Amino acid sequence: MAKPTWEAPTKNLDMGTLSEKERDGLPESVFAFPRQRKMPMNDASHVRSAVARFNQVEDVSDAEREQAWANIEKAAKHWEIELTEGSWQEATTHNG
Numbered sequence: 001m002a003k004p005t006w007e008a009p010t011k012n013l014d015m016g017t018l019s020e021k022e023r024d025g026l027p028e029s030v031f032a033f034p035r036q037r038k039m040p041m042n043d044a045s046h047v048r049s050a051v052a053r054f055n056q057v058e059d060v061s062d063a064e065r066e067q068a069w070a071n072i073e074k075a076a077k078h079w080e081i082e083l084t085e086g087s088w089q090e091a092t093t094h095n096g
Contacts, residue, residue, distance in 0.1 A: 001066070001070065002063070002066045002067040002069075002070040003070065004067075004070040004071045004073065004074040005028070005029055005034050005067070005070075005071060006029060006030070006031075006032070006034075006041060006070075006071035006072075006074045006075050007027075007029040007030070008075075008078050009030055009042045023040070026040060026042075030042055031071070032050045032054075032068040032069075032071045032072050032075075033057065033060060033064060033067075033068045033071075034067075034071070035064065036057075036059075036060060036064070038057055038060075038068075039053070039057070039068070041071070041072070041075040043079070044079035044080075044081055047072060047075045047076050047079055047081055048081065050068075050072050050075075051072060051076075051083065051085070051091060054068070054069075054072070054088065054091040054092060055091065055092045065088045065092070066088055068088065069087065069088035069091065072091075
């Protein structure tokens with residue numbers, strides 16, 4: 001199992017008001033897919049969105065999906081979100 005790299009943002013990040021430059025400056029640690037900088041998870045709503053759209057991410061390996069799922073699980077726990085999927089494979093199947 002992959003070790004999560006996600007860390008809670010140190011300040012409130014309203015993704016709707018961030019400029020492209022500010023978003024580009026976000027640390028990799030707030031993204032489900034940190035290397036690709038896909039699916040920022042700065043609040044509970046964005047975590048739910050990451051789960052709902054998990055199967056839509058393209059051009060990533062199974063190892064990267066496993067890493068992203070570990071990040072989603074950590075973020076969900078932080079914001080007290082109960083996940084019905086137990087693995088990235090289930091998230092891909094349930095949302096497909």
